[in-house]
Amino acid sequence: MTTLPRQRQAPSLAKVGAALRAAPWGAIVASLILALAAAAAAAPGLLTSGDPLFADPSQSNLPPSAEHLAGTDLQGRDIYTRIIYGARYSLLIGLGATVVAALAGTLLGAVAGLGPRAADQAISRIVDVICAFPGVLLALLLITFTGPGIWNLIAALGLGGLPTYARLLRSQVRLAATSGYVEQAKTYALGRWRVALRHVLPNALGPLPIVATIGFGGAIIGSSGLSFLGLGPQPPAAEWGLMVSESRNYLRNAWWTGVFPGLSITLVVIAATALGRYLQRRYERRSA
Amino acid sequence: MAIAHVSLDPSIAVLGTEQETALGRRRHASAMTRLVAVRIATAIFVLWAAVTATFLAVHLAPGDTVSLLLGENRDDPEARAAVIQRWGLDQPIWAQYLTYLGRIPAGDFGTSYVLRRPVGELIAESMVPTFQLAALGGLGMVVIGFVVAYFSTARIPGLRPISNTVQLIFLSAPPFWLAIVLLAIFSFQLGWFSVVDFDSWQGMILPVAAIAIPTGFYFAQVLSEGIDRAMEQPFALTARTRGLSRGGVRYHHALRHAALPGITVAGLTIGGLLGGAVFVETVFGRPGLGQIAVNAVTVKDVPLILGATIVTTAAFVLASTAVDLVGIFLDPRLRAAKRI
Numbered sequence: 357m358t359t360l361p362r363q364r365q366a367p368s369l370a371k372v373g374a375a376l377r378a379a380p381w382g383a384i385v386a387s388l389i390l391a392l393a394a395a396a397a398a399a400p401g402l403l404t405s406g407d408p409l410f411a412d413p414s415q416s417n418l419p420p421s422a423e424h425l426a427g428t429d430l431q432g433r434d435i436y437t438r439i440i441y442g443a444r445y446s447l448l449i450g451l452g453a454t455v456v457a458a459l460a461g462t463l464l465g466a467v468a469g470l471g472p473r474a475a476d477q478a479i480s481r482i483v484d485v486i487c488a489f490p491g492v493l494l495a496l497l498l499i500t501f502t503g504p505g506i507w508n509l510i511a512a513l514g515l516g517g518l519p520t521y522a523r524l525l526r527s528q529v530r531l532a533a534t535s536g537y538v539e540q541a542k543t544y545a546l547g548r549w550r551v552a553l554r555h556v557l558p559n560a561l562g563p564l565p566i567v568a569t570i571g572f573g574g575a576i577i578g579s580s581g582l583s584f585l586g587l588g589p590q591p592p593a594a595e596w597g598l599m600v601s602e603s604r605n606y607l608r609n610a611w612w613t614g615v616f617p618g619l620s621i622t623l624v625v626i627a628a629t630a631l632g633r634y635l636q637r638r639y640e641r642r643s644a
Numbered sequence: 645m646a647i648a649h650v651s652l653d654p655s656i657a658v659l660g661t662e663q664e665t666a667l668g669r670r671r672h673a674s675a676m677t678r679l680v681a682v683r684i685a686t687a688i689f690v691l692w693a694a695v696t697a698t699f700l701a702v703h704l705a706p707g708d709t710v711s712l713l714l715g716e717n718r719d720d721p722e723a724r725a726a727v728i729q730r731w732g733l734d735q736p737i738w739a740q741y742l743t744y745l746g747r748i749p750a751g752d753f754g755t756s757y758v759l760r761r762p763v764g765e766l767i768a769e770s771m772v773p774t775f776q777l778a779a780l781g782g783l784g785m786v787v788i789g790f791v792v793a794y795f796s797t798a799r800i801p802g803l804r805p806i807s808n809t810v811q812l813i814f815l816s817a818p819p820f821w822l823a824i825v826l827l828a829i830f831s832f833q834l835g836w837f838s839v840v841d842f843d844s845w846q847g848m849i850l851p852v853a854a855i856a857i858p859t860g861f862y863f864a865q866v867l868s869e870g871i872d873r874a875m876e877q878p879f880a881l882t883a884r885t886r887g888l889s890r891g892g893v894r895y896h897h898a899l900r901h902a903a904l905p906g907i908t909v910a911g912l913t914i915g916g917l918l919g920g921a922v923f924v925e926t927v928f929g930r931p932g933l934g935q936i937a938v939n940a941v942t943v944k945d946v947p948l949i950l951g952a953t954i955v956t957t958a959a960f961v962l963a964s965t966a967v968d969l970v971g972i973f974l975d976p977r978l979r980a981a982k983r984i
Contacts, residue, residue: 484686485693490916490960492923493937493953497698500941500949501705501712577818581923584820585938600821604927607824608832615828618821625816 383634389627393620396443406437408594417610427612429602431592435613438594439620445595446621449509449579449588454572456514458564461521466560468522469529470552480526483519495582504587513578517571524567528560535559562643566635573628580621596621679972687965692745694957698950699744709733715758715945723757730754753951758943763951766936771955774932777851777924778917784856786910789863793902796864797871797894807864814861823854823927851928855921859913866909870902877901904975908967915963918956 396403415432418424426435468479489497495512502508532538533556541555580597582588589595591602596617603614703709710727711718718724727733731754732740747753753763796807814822830836830850837846874880875898883893922934933952940948 481689481693484690485697488690488694488957488961489953490918490956493956496922496937496941497701497949497953500944500946501701503944573816577816580818581820584818585922585926586942597818597820600818600824604824607828611828611832614821614824618818618824621821622813622817625818626812629812629816 380634382630386627386630386634389623390631393443393447393624393627396440397447400440400444404434404437404440406434408433408438408441409592410434410437417606417613419610420612426616427610429599429610429613430606435599435616438599439596439617442594442596442599442617442620443624445506445583445589445593446576446580446597446624449506449513450572450576452510453513453517453575453579454568456510457517457571457575458521458568460514461518462525462561462564464518465522465525466529466557469526469560470533470556476526479522483522486515487519489516492578492581495578496585496587499582499587504590506589509579509582509588512582513575516578517575520567520571521564524563525560528563529556532556532559563636563639566632566639569635570629570632573625573632576621576625576628676972680969683965683968683972687961691958691961694961695745695748695954696741698954699741702946702950703737712944713757713946715756715943726755727757748954753954754947756940756945756948758940758945759948763947766948767933767951767955770931770933770936771918773930774918774921774925774934777848777855777921777930777932778914780848780852781855781859781917781921781924782910782914784852785859785863785913788856788860789867789906789910792861792864793867793871794894794899797868797875797898798891811861811865814858815865817858818923819854819858820923820927822858823851823924826850826854827927851924851930854924854927855917859917863906863909863913867899867902867906870905871898874898874901904971907970907974911963911967911970912960915960918959 400408410433412428412432415424415428416430418428418432420427424434424436426439428434429438464479464483468476486494494516495509498512498515499508502511537559538551538555541551546554579588580595580600583595583597584601586598586601589598591598599617600614603610603617606613702712705712709731710724710733713727713731714720714723732743735743751764751768753767755761756763756766759766792807792811796804817825827850831838837850871894875894880893880897883897884890888896918933921932922938924930925932925934926938933956937949937952937956939945940952
């Protein structure tokens with residue numbers, strides 16, 4: 357860990373090609389799935405010509421076919437179309453919660469790692485308390501006060517995800533602060549702030565994208581879970597968790613209404629996790 | 645960094661401890677008492693802070709506190725008077741806080757004005773089925789974890805990538821969807837298990853499986869990582885040169901090293917299950933803590949969600965403290981590391 361911070365170079369096309377050849381097929385497939393989900397969220401019209409809310413009662417609970425790739429639900433809405441449009445909710449909430457958690461956690465972690473002892477103690481104890489609420493309970497408690505809704509979901513999941521980033525940054529900052537290059541920077545009589553911002557922070561942020569990629573998958577599970585419990589977007593919204601929830605009473609006759617939306621969640625989460633693990637392996641190899 | 649992890653197998657490293665003097669041992673014992681005391685004090689602090697956070701949430705929430713606690717029937721003057729009297733809302737805020745803090749250790753969480761029953765009673769009733777589910781789910785998790793970890797680290801050709809893929813799938817699938825898929829396949833398509841018998845053991849199989857499978861694969865991942873790490877260490881080679889088979893080394897030596905992170909993860913998961921049963925209870929329509937928590941959120945029953953949160957948080961903090969204490973007693977290295 358005593359290497360100097362490397363100069364960043366703009367990636368040329370040749371380098372992208374080389375990186376692609378070096379990457380295992382799993383990382384490539386994962387990136388493709390995430391790109392597809394992002395495309396569905398940004399421009400759903402490209403992937404389907406249907407309307408996610410268009411109901412045709414004569415087409416109720418039809419099994420998958422060439423016309424309806426993933427079948428139809430009770431109201432006769434096309435499930436494939438609803439899944440494509442549903443990407444918007446999951447990606448927005450997942451990304452929002454990850455950004456909130458990563459920003460707030462990074463800030464708190466950096467202050468705890470670099471600031472005075474009292475600040476470290478206070479922040480560390482607050483983080484401990486957030487962690488004491490198991491799993492989905494913290495989000496449930498917050499939503500009782502704020503009410504359901506996309507922004508409240510982002511806030512609740514963001515707060516729940518914050519400890520991971522705060523702890524990561526705190527330990528990373530401390531690791532960087534004791535390294536040789538920071539010692540060296542201090543001998544040049546650089547100011548405290550200058551050392552912190554120029555030398556400690558940039559080097560402490562290395563694993564952040566990795567943790568955030570894996571955390572993004574977790575946030576999507578969280579957001580679809582809260583929507584499943586009826587605390588996210590309300591019907592008739594095409595949200596993946598909500599679609600799984602609505603399928604519960606018709607599973608006996610129409611398994612596709614619940615299986616395909618859940619499969620989309622699983623695929624996106626697998627992709628995020630696999631990509632995160634690949635980045636982690638690369639990072640560990642480089643810093644080893 | 646890796647150097648810190650390399651250590652001798654405790655069973656081989658007895659030599660060092662035998663040379664300790666009586667004074668050293670006494671010092672060691674007092675250091676351990678201090679460690680245990682600090683850990684318990686931390687747990688009490690975290691619980692106090694969590695309870696205080698719920699108090700602050702009630703008072704900092706926008707709007708009228710009386711209406712917030714009532715949930716419904718907000719215009720009923722009699723009910724309003726009862727809430728004000730019960731929560732001491734006509735008293736200064738510190739007096740309200742002390743009353744609130746004093747009642748909670750006694751299990752007195754107030755009244756659910758929506759369900760018109762004491763919160764403590766509602767929670768005590770719903771804890772029984774959730775506890776059964778969590779206990780059986782935890783047992784299933786440990787069994788699945790050990791079996792999967794033992795075989796996936798066995799270097800059977802082709803098994804590792806398969807088990808890694810299966811692990812990734814089960815860890816990435818949302819828990820509520822996994823429960824739905826189990827229900828669709830085993831109950832509706834194959835008709836093996838009925839879903840309406842809450843009390844019979846057949847009715848428990850699918851809910852328990854829905855908890856045990858994802859947590860079990862997570863547990864297996866932690867164990868396999870621990871076993872792999874231990875197998876790379878010098879003592880594993882030493883044991884092999886003494887003629888122990890690979891399986892023997894894994895079983896007798898590596899598993900011990902993996903057991904510590906394993907116990908931590910198992911304890912935290914089982915401790916979290918009281919709150920984590922929300923999805924499984926919702927999918928299978930089972931009564932329990934998760935079910936009342938979700939209902940409380942939906943109808944904004946604040947006293948009930950506060951009680952449910954505090955009880956599950958206490959269970960989780962107890963479990964995490966217990967695993968840390970077990971770790972301190974089991975692993976001499978933890979004691980040594982913390983003494984510096």
